[in-house]
Amino acid sequence: MSSDDPNQPGLVITVTESIRSFLLSASNDRRLSEELRELALTFSSAANAPYKQIRSIWMESVFDTRPGLISLFSGSNFVFTSPKPREKSEELKERLRKLKELAERKEYQELVKDITPKKDLNEPFSTYKDQIGFGLHVALTMFTGYLVGYFAFRALFNHSPIMNSAGGILGLVFGMLLETFLFIIRTSEPNLKSPSSTSRLKKNQ
DSSP states (O other): OOTTOTTOSSOEEEOOHHHHHHHHHHHTOTTSOHHHHHHHHHHHTOSEEEHHHHHHHHHHSOTTTSOOHHHHHTTOOEEOOOOOOOOOOHHHHHHHHHHHHHHHHHHHHHHHTTTSOOOOTTOTTOSHHHHHHHHHHHHHHHHHHHHHHHHHHHHHTTSOHHHHHHHHHHHHHHHHHHHHHHHHHHHHOTTOOOHHHHHHHHHHO
């Protein structure tokens, strides 16, 4: 058994001259068991030793030949050892790495927020409400164009079914082109915003 092992169980104390002298004497005492004599001989040459083992040797020694317990341990100090640091698991290391990257990214965004252009929150069709409204508006415009073309050709070509349908299709195409033209104007002009975007801007102010 190695007495200098820092992982020994129990309380560890320094071996003073009085303890060393007692251990050397106990290692030659035939009245002790062979195991205790070997322990005494081992601890006598060590700088530190477990208190429990030394006390066991002292208790098994003859009363008349052993020193007093208080005088034996007088001048000895406790030896405290730091526990080994717990190793982090790979999962914990990966999680800490991601948290560190997230914190660094957030810190970087905080530093450059005044010099980077802000994202346009009023992009066209940024909400379902805008998309549905635009779709209904296109459908209504195309339907209106079809009706206008249908009845216009009906009046011009004396109720011919083929010409009436052709006029409706022509009006539908015209309505679609008109809606496309208006859409291009709305998206190219930053001051023209959809009603829902305007309402969201007012709420944020």
